[in-house]
Amino acid sequence: MKQNFNRLSAWLGAVLATTWAMPFGQAQVQVTDNVVVVVDASGSMGAPMGDSTRMSVAKDALKQVLEQIPDTTHVGILVFPRGNWVYPLGPRKESMLAGAIDSIQSGGATPLGDYIKRGADALLKARRKQFGYGTYRLLVVTDGEATDRGKVEAFTPDIISRGITIDCIGVEMASRHTLATKVHSYRNANDPESLRQAISEVFAEVASGDAGPGGENAFELIADLPEATASAMLKSLSTSGNQPIGEGPVMRAADPPSPSPAPSYSGGTTSSQSTSGEEDNTLVFLCAALCVLVVPGLVIYAIVKGKNK
Amino acid sequence: MKAKKSIAASLALGLAAVAAPAQTQLFSDLVGPGSVGSVKAGGALQVPFIIWGGDMATFYANGGLKTKSGTIFQKQGLNLNLTPGDDFIQQVRDYRAGKSPFLRGTFRMMGQASEVIGSDPRTKGVVILQMTWSAGDHMIAREGIKRVTDLKGKTVAVQQGGPHIGMLDDVLKAAQLGWDDITVKFFGALTGPDSPVEAFRNDSSISACFAVTPDMFGLCTDLNSVGTGAEGTVKGAHVLVSTAELSRSIADVYVCRKDFYDANRPLVRKFVAGYLKASEELVDKRAAHDAGTRDQSYINLLNQTVQIYTEEVIPNADEAHGLLLDCTFAGYPGNVSFFEKQGNLHGFEAFQKASLELATSRGYAKQKMGLFASGLNYKSDEFLKYLNKTEMVQGERFRAEAVLSEIEELSSGGLLDDRTILSFTINFEPNQTEFSAVQYAAEFIRVIEMADKFGNAVVAIRGHADPTKTLIDLIKAGNAKGTLMRSGTRGNYRYSLNGRALDLNDTSRLLDAIDAGDFDGVEDYNPRRTMQAALNLSRKRAEAVKKSVVDYAKGEGLGLDLSQMQPQGVGIAEPFIAKPSSVAEAGQNMRVEFRLIRVSAEVTQESDFDF
Numbered sequence: 001m002k003q004n005f006n007r008l009s010a011w012l013g014a015v016l017a018t019t020w021a022m023p024f025g026q027a028q029v030q031v032t033d034n035v036v037v038v039v040d041a042s043g044s045m046g047a048p049m050g051d052s053t054r055m056s057v058a059k060d061a062l063k064q065v066l067e068q069i070p071d072t073t074h075v076g077i078l079v080f081p082r083g084n085w086v087y088p089l090g091p092r093k094e095s096m097l098a099g100a101i102d103s104i105q106s107g108g109a110t111p112l113g114d115y116i117k118r119g120a121d122a123l124l125k126a127r128r129k130q131f132g133y134g135t136y137r138l139l140v141v142t143d144g145e146a147t148d149r150g151k152v153e154a155f156t157p158d159i160i161s162r163g164i165t166i167d168c169i170g171v172e173m174a175s176r177h178t179l180a181t182k183v184h185s186y187r188n189a190n191d192p193e194s195l196r197q198a199i200s201e202v203f204a205e206v207a208s209g210d211a212g213p214g215g216e217n218a219f220e221l222i223a224d225l226p227e228a229t230a231s232a233m234l235k236s237l238s239t240s241g242n243q244p245i246g247e248g249p250v251m252r253a254a255d256p257p258s259p260s261p262a263p264s265y266s267g268g269t270t271s272s273q274s275t276s277g278e279e280d281n282t283l284v285f286l287c288a289a290l291c292v293l294v295v296p297g298l299v300i301y302a303i304v305k306g307k308n309k
Numbered sequence: 310m311k312a313k314k315s316i317a318a319s320l321a322l323g324l325a326a327v328a329a330p331a332q333t334q335l336f337s338d339l340v341g342p343g344s345v346g347s348v349k350a351g352g353a354l355q356v357p358f359i360i361w362g363g364d365m366a367t368f369y370a371n372g373g374l375k376t377k378s379g380t381i382f383q384k385q386g387l388n389l390n391l392t393p394g395d396d397f398i399q400q401v402r403d404y405r406a407g408k409s410p411f412l413r414g415t416f417r418m419m420g421q422a423s424e425v426i427g428s429d430p431r432t433k434g435v436v437i438l439q440m441t442w443s444a445g446d447h448m449i450a451r452e453g454i455k456r457v458t459d460l461k462g463k464t465v466a467v468q469q470g471g472p473h474i475g476m477l478d479d480v481l482k483a484a485q486l487g488w489d490d491i492t493v494k495f496f497g498a499l500t501g502p503d504s505p506v507e508a509f510r511n512d513s514s515i516s517a518c519f520a521v522t523p524d525m526f527g528l529c530t531d532l533n534s535v536g537t538g539a540e541g542t543v544k545g546a547h548v549l550v551s552t553a554e555l556s557r558s559i560a561d562v563y564v565c566r567k568d569f570y571d572a573n574r575p576l577v578r579k580f581v582a583g584y585l586k587a588s589e590e591l592v593d594k595r596a597a598h599d600a601g602t603r604d605q606s607y608i609n610l611l612n613q614t615v616q617i618y619t620e621e622v623i624p625n626a627d628e629a630h631g632l633l634l635d636c637t638f639a640g641y642p643g644n645v646s647f648f649e650k651q652g653n654l655h656g657f658e659a660f661q662k663a664s665l666e667l668a669t670s671r672g673y674a675k676q677k678m679g680l681f682a683s684g685l686n687y688k689s690d691e692f693l694k695y696l697n698k699t700e701m702v703q704g705e706r707f708r709a710e711a712v713l714s715e716i717e718e719l720s721s722g723g724l725l726d727d728r729t730i731l732s733f734t735i736n737f738e739p740n741q742t743e744f745s746a747v748q749y750a751a752e753f754i755r756v757i758e759m760a761d762k763f764g765n766a767v768v769a770i771r772g773h774a775d776p777t778k779t780l781i782d783l784i785k786a787g788n789a790k791g792t793l794m795r796s797g798t799r800g801n802y803r804y805s806l807n808g809r810a811l812d813l814n815d816t817s818r819l820l821d822a823i824d825a826g827d828f829d830g831v832e833d834y835n836p837r838r839t840m841q842a843a844l845n846l847s848r849k850r851a852e853a854v855k856k857s858v859v860d861y862a863k864g865e866g867l868g869l870d871l872s873q874m875q876p877q878g879v880g881i882a883e884p885f886i887a888k889p890s891s892v893a894e895a896g897q898n899m900r901v902e903f904r905l906i907r908v909s910a911e912v913t914q915e916s917d918f919d920f
Contacts, residue, residue, distance in 0.1 A: 029713055031848070131717055133848050133878060135841060157826045163837040185832040202835075204843035206777040206895060219890050222780045224802055225813055231887035232816045233783065234776050236823050237840045238882040 031133040033073040034126050036089055036119040037062065039101075040142035041079050042110035045171065047143075054171045054189075055106045058141045061169050061189040062101055064196070065139065076122060077101065080115040081108040089122050113151025116140055116166075117245045120159040128242040135202075137165045141189070144173035144180070155245050156182050162240045169195070336673045337425050339398050339470070345429045346407035348569045354387070355409040356580075357394025360618055362636035363441035363561045364413075365629070367391060368617060369610050370587035381586050385579040397470070401425060405432055410569035415443075416560040417475030419680060420664025420673075426564075427678030433567040435681040436657060438581045439647045440588070442919055443552040443559035444765075445635030446476055447525040447532075449509065450517040452545030457484040457731055460491055460549075463516035466505035469495040470673075472559050473505075473519035478667050479558045479762055480550050483731055483905075485755075488671070500524050510543055517549060522635055525551075533907075550730060554907050556637065556764035556919060557655035560647075567681065578685055581644075582695055588638040589698040592917045595633055640918035641699050645687045647920065652866035654761040657682045698917055705872035706919075711912040712767050712875050720877075725906070730766060731759065732904040735854070736897060746861045753861045756903050760873050765913060767906045768874045770858075772851030774843035775898035776881035777889050783828050783836035792827040840881055848878025854901045 039062065045055045066075065069092075076089030077100055087100040116138065123136040138159060146152050156178055159166060166183040172190075173180055180186045187194040206218045222230070241249045353375065358364040372380035374391045382389055394400045394413050401422050403409050412419065412426075412434065419434060426432045454460065457480055467473050481488060498504040500521060506528065509518035520528060528546045529536045532553060536542030552558055563584075570577055594607040611626035623629050639647060647656050665677040686692075693699055719725040735752050746753060760768045787793025793811070797803045804811040806822055813819075822828070828836055855876045862869040881898075889895040 029710060031845070131713060133845055135838075135845070157829065160826060160829045160837070161824065163841055165835065165838050182826070182830045184830060184835055184838075202838055202842040204778060204839060204846040205775045205899070206781065218777060218781055219892075219895075220799075221784055222777065222888055223890060224804070225780065225888050227886075227888050229813055229816045229819060230776070230780060231884070233819060233823060234779065234840075234881050234884065234887060236820050237779065237783075237836060238844075238880060240837075 029131055029133070031130050033070070033135040033137075034076075034089065034123055035069060035073055035137045035139055036076040036078060036123050037066075037139045037141065038115050038119040039077060039079045039104060040110065040112060040115075040140075040171075041083060041104050041106045041108075042081055042145070043107050044110065044143055044145045046106040047172075049172060053106070054143055055104070057189050058169070058171050059101055059104065061171075061187075061195055062139075062141055063098070064192075065169065065187075066097065068196075074126070076119075078115060078119050078122070079104050081111060089126060110145055110147045111151075112140075112142060112144075112146035113148040113153075113155050116152065116159065117155050120155070120162070120164055121244045123164055124162065124242040124244065132242075135165075136163065137167060139167045139169065140179055140183075141169045141171070142173065142179065143171045144177040153178055158245050160184075162242075162245070163237075334672070335675070336401075336421050336470075336668075340401050340405075340422075340425050343402055343405055345405055345431055347431070348407045348410045348566065352388075353390035354576075355403070356389050356391050356411050357400050357403075357409055357413040358391050359393075359395045359413055360622060360632075361441070361561060362445075362633040363638070365610060365614050365633050366440065366584060366587040366591050366638070368613055369591055370583045373613060374617065381583045382580070385583045387576070387579055387583065389580075397422075404566065405429075410566045410573075412564040414562070414564075415472045415475060416562050416660045417478075417664045417667060418470070418472065419562065419564050420661075420668040421470060421474075423665060423668055423680060424674035424676060424678050426566075427680075431566065431568040433678075433681065434564040435567055435570045435683055436562055436648075437565045437570070437577055437683045437685070438563040438584055439639045439644055440561045440563070440584065441636040441638050442556055442764075443472070443561070443635070444556060444637055445522040445552065446473060446559055447520050447522070447551040447553075448473075448476070448480060448517055448549045449506075449520055449525060449528050449546050450549035451513075451543075452535075452547075454516055454549060455726065456729065457481075457550060458486070460484060460517060461486055462490065464492040464494060464514055466494045466496060466508045466515045466518040468499045468505060468519065469497065471499050473499075474671070475664070475667065476519065476550075476552065476555065476558045478663070479555060483759055483762065509546075522631075551907075553910075554730070554763050554766040557762050560639075560655075560660060561636070564680065565683075570683070577683075578691055581683070581685060582691055585641045585644065585692070585696055588640055589696060589917070591633070592638055592640070592698075595630070596915075598630060637919045638917070639920060641687070641692060641696050642701050642703070643918045643920035645701065645920075648682050648685075649687070650868070652868055654758055654867060655764075703870075703916065703918075703920060704914065706764070706870050706914055706916070707767065707872040707875075707908075708912055708914060709872055709875070712872075712908060713877070715908055715912055716767070716769055716875060716877060716906065719906070720879075725904070728907045730763065730905040730907060732902060734900050734902045736900045746857050746864075749857070750861070752903075753858050754865075756858055757862050757867050757869055759903075759905055760869060761867075763905055764870075764873075764919065765908075765910075766873075767908045767912075769904040769906050770851045770855050770874060770876045771879050771902045771904060772847035772849070772854070772876065773879050773883060773885070773898060773900050773902065774847040774850070774881055775889065775895040776840075776843065776884050776887065777895050777898075779836050779839045779843060779881055780888065782834040782839045783823075786828040786831040786834040786836060789831045789834060790827065792822065844878050844880030846878075847880050848876060850899075851876035851878055851901055 039058065041055065045053070045058065047054050049057050069075065071092065073092065074090055075087065075092045075097065076085065077087035078084065079086050083104060086103055087097055119138050123138060127134065127136055156166065160182070167185045167187070168179045168183050169187050169189050170177070170180055243249060356367070358367055368391070370381040371377070371389055371391060372383070376382050376387060376389045392409070397414050397418055400412055400414070404412050404426065412422070419436070423434065426434050454463065465477065467477050481491070494508065494515060496503055496505045496508060500506055505518035506520050506524045509515050509528070525532070525548060527541055528543050529548055530542055532548055532551060534547070536544055536546035538544035565577055594604050597604055598607055608626065611629040614629040614632070615623045615625060623632060646653055650656055653659065661680055665679065668674040669677055716725070719728055733752070735749055756768060784793060788795070792807055794805045795802050804813060806818065807827065811818065855874050858874065859869060859871060884898045885900065886894045886897055889898060
C-alpha cells in the first residue's frame with residue numbers, strides 16, 4: 001500500500017513536471033518560480049573584509065547562489081540605496097544578469113527595511129498576476145546594518161506570513177540579527193560550503209517516509225488534531241493576501257477586515273475562552289455578513305451589465 | 310417590461326393548440342387522420358414561419374410576407390408566400406396535405422412529428438437548414454434548488470409538445486437523471502394563463518418551470534437575479550439553466566418533404582443559400598445597430614417585424630431587435646458543421662438520435678422513423694461564390710485570462726457555488742500508478758458532452774491536493790522552534806504552546822500562533838511553502854486532467870473547445886478530509902473536480918455564428 005502511494009507520488013511528479021512548463025497551446029496564465037534578490041550596497045558594505053571588501057564577497061556569493069537557480073526561474077535584483085532595480089523581475093538572461101551584479105557600487109545609507117518591503121511587494125505583484133500559483137522567494141544579501149531597524153523587525157514576519165520564503169546571505173552579520181534568526185535559511189557569504197547547498201525540492205504531499213520524532217507514521221503525528229482545528233488552520237495558511245507589506249488585508253468577502261491579529265476562519269469551530277475573543281468574532285461575522293450582502297450585488301450588477309451589452 | 314410580456318401573451322395564442330394539457334399523446338392522434346396530397350405546382354410557394362428572431366432573416370430575404378422585387382429571394386428566382394405557423398400541429402396537417410412542402414420548428418419538434426411524416430414516403434422529412442441556436446429559453450427554479458441535480462424528486466412544469474421538452478431532456482441528461490426521477494406537469498401553452506409560468510406562480514408544489522425571456526424577466530427580473538416577490542416577481546425564483554449557456558439545446562430548423570425535395574432540389578438549395586445570405590447580412594447589421602449605427606434597411610426590417618407579428622406581440626422596433634438578439638445564427642459555417650462535421654456532438658446525427666429517442670420514450674411516436682439530412686453540396690459555387698462569411702474556423706470562444714479572473718473572483722467571493730450548474734469529482738486512487746484515460750472514459754465523455762451542450766458555460770477543472778504534509782510540517786516547525794511541544798506517551802500525549810498547556814480544540818489560540826509566526830522561520834519545515842507547493846501541484850493536477858480530456862476527445866474524434874476548459878488549483882483549501890488518518894484517506898483528497906459554471910458574457914469572444 002505504502003509503496004503504491006510512493007509510486008503514485010513519483011509518477012505524478014514526473015507527469016506534472018512536464019506539464020508545468022508546457023501550457024496547452026492557447027493563451028494560458030504564465031506560472032513561474034520567482035526570486036527577488038535585495039542587495040545591500042550601503043557604505044558599510046564597502047568595508048574591507050580580508051583581502052577584499054564585503055561588497056565583492058557579497059557579489060561572488062550572489063553569483064554562486066544564482067547559478068543554482070534553474071534557468072526557468074524569474075529573477076529580479078534590487079540594489080539599495082543606489083541603483084534600484086538593476087535587473088527587474090523577469091526571465092533571466094545570463095549575460096545581463098552578470099553585468100547587473102558587476103555594476104553594483106557601494107556607498108550611502110542603509111534603508112534595509114524599506115528595500116526588503118519593495119522586493120517583497122514586487123513578488124506579491126507577480127503572484128497576483130499569476131493568480132497565486134508559482135513560488136516566491138526573497139534573497140537578502142546584507143551585512144545587516146540598517147538605518148531603519150524597526151522596519152526590518154516589523155516587515156520580516158509580515159513577509160513570511162504572506163507565504164514568501166526569505167533566504168539571507170549574511171556578510172559579517174551579527175548572529176542574533178533578525179535576518180539571521182527569523183528567516184527560513186541563513187547562509188554565511190564566507191562559507192563556500194553553505195552557498196553551494198542547492199535549494200531543496202519541496203514536496204507538497206506526504207510520502208510514507210515522513211516519520212514523526214518517535215518514528216511513528218506520518219498520520220500519527222497529526223492524529224490528535226481535531227478535524228475542525230485542522231480545517232481552520234489550513235484555511236488560515238491558504239489565505240495570505242497580495243496587498244503591499246505593512247498594509248492590512250484588502251476587503252473581500254472571504255477575507256473580512258478584523259482587529260489584529262485576527263483569525264481568518266469563519267467560526268463554527270471552537271469558542272475562544274476570552275471575552276475579547278468573542279467580541280472579535282462578532283465583528284468578523286458582522287463584516288462577513290456585510291460582504292456577503294454587498295459583494296454578490298456588485299458581481300451580479302457587473303454580470304447584468306455584461307449581458308445587456 | 311410590459312411590452313415584453315405581451316410577446317409572451319401572443320406566443321400563447323399560437324402555441325396553445327399544440328397539445329392538450331394532459332399527459333403525452335401520440336403525435337398522430339394530435340394531428341388526426343388525413344390523406345397525403347401533393348404540393349401544388351405554380352404560383353407562390355407557401356412557407357411557414359413562427360415567432361422567433363431566426364424568422365426575421367426569412368422576412369429580410371423575402372422583403373415581407375410576399376417576395377418583393379430586389380430582395381435576396383427574388384434574386385434567387387424564388388416566389389414565396391410566408392404564412393404563420395405557430396400552431397405546429399396545423400403545420401403538419403398542411404404539410405401532409407401538400408399546402409406547403411415545408412415544416413418550421415425546433416429539431417426536437419420535428420422528432421415528435423417524425424413518425425407521422427415518416428410513415429408515407431412522400432412526406433418523409435429532409436432537414437434542409439439549421440437557422441439558429443436559441444439563447445432565450447430558461448428553466449426557472451425556486452429557492453433551495455441550486456444545481457440541476459437538486460431536481461430529483463421535484464415537480465417540473467413544462468409546455469406539452471413545445472420547444473422546452475427537448476431542453477428538459479438535455480437538463481435531465483446533464484444531471485444524470487431520468488424522466489422518472491421527476492414529476493412532470495404538462496401545460497397547453499408556452500406562456501399566458503394555461504402555461505407552466507402561471508402554474509409556477511400559483512402552485513408552490515411546482516419546483517421549476519420553463520419560460521421564454523419575457524416571462525423569465527417577469528419571474529426573476531433578469532438572468533442573474535433572484536425574484537424578490539416585488540413587482541410581480543416570485544420570491545426566490547432564479548434561472549437554474551438558460552439556453553444562454555445551454556447554447557446547443559434548441560436548434561431551429563426547416564424540414565422539406567422528400568418528394569418535393571427530390572423534384573425541386575435547385576429551388577430548395579436557392580432557398581437555403583438565400584436564407585444564409587440574409588443571416589450573414591443580419592449579423593453585421595445587428596452588431597452595427599448595437600454599436601449605434603442606424604441602417605435604414607435594418608430599421609425597415611424591425612418595423613416590418615412589428616407589422617408581421619402585430620404590435621400586440623412585438624410592440625416596437627426595439628422589441629424586434631431584442632427578439633433578434635435572443636438567437637445565435639448558425640450561418641454557412643454552422644450548417645456545414647451541423648450536417649457534415651464528423652464527431653459534432655451538436656450536429657445532425659446527434660440531434661436525430663436524441664430526438665427520436667425522446668419521441669419514442671415520451672410516447673409521441675411508437676417507432677423511430679428517421680429524418681434525412683439534405684446532402685446539399687456546400688462546396689458548390691452556389692454557396693461559396695454567393696456567400697461571404699464562409700470561414701470555417703471558429704477560434705476560441707473564451708478569453709482564458711478573463712475566464713480565470715472571473716472564476717477566481719467567484720471563488721474568493723464565495724459565489725462559485727451559486728454559479729455552478731453541475732459538478733462531479735474524479736479521484737486519484739491511492740493504489741493507482743497511472744492516470745488512465747480508459748479508466749475515466751465515462752467521466753471524460755460526460756465532461757465533453759456537457760461542455761458541448763453548455764457551449765457558453767465554462768468547465769472549471771479544479772485540482773485539489775492532500776493537506777497532510779502541510780499539517781505535519783506545521784507541527785514539526787513548532788517542535789523545531791520550541792513553540793509547540795508534545796510530552797507523554799503514545800495515545801496519551803499532552804501539548805503545550807509557548808510554554809502553556811494547549812487544548813487542541815482551541816482553534817483560535819492556534820490560529821493566533823500561526824499569525825504570530827510561531828511556526829515560521831524553520832528551513833526544513835515550512836508549512837507555508839508546503840501549502841504553496843500543494844497549490845502548484847493541484848493546478849498541475851488540473852492541467853494534467855485537462856490534457857487527458859483533450860487527448861481523449863482528440864482520440865475519439867470529438868469536438869472540444871480548449872478555451873472552454875479552465876484548469877484551476879485549489880491547493881489544500883477545500884480538503885475532502887481535513888485531517889486524514891491513513892494513506893487511503895489522504896488519497897481521497899487527491900482529486901479533481903469538474904464544475905460547469907455560468908460565466909458573464911464578457912469573458913466570451915464576439916463571433917458571427919456559433920457552430
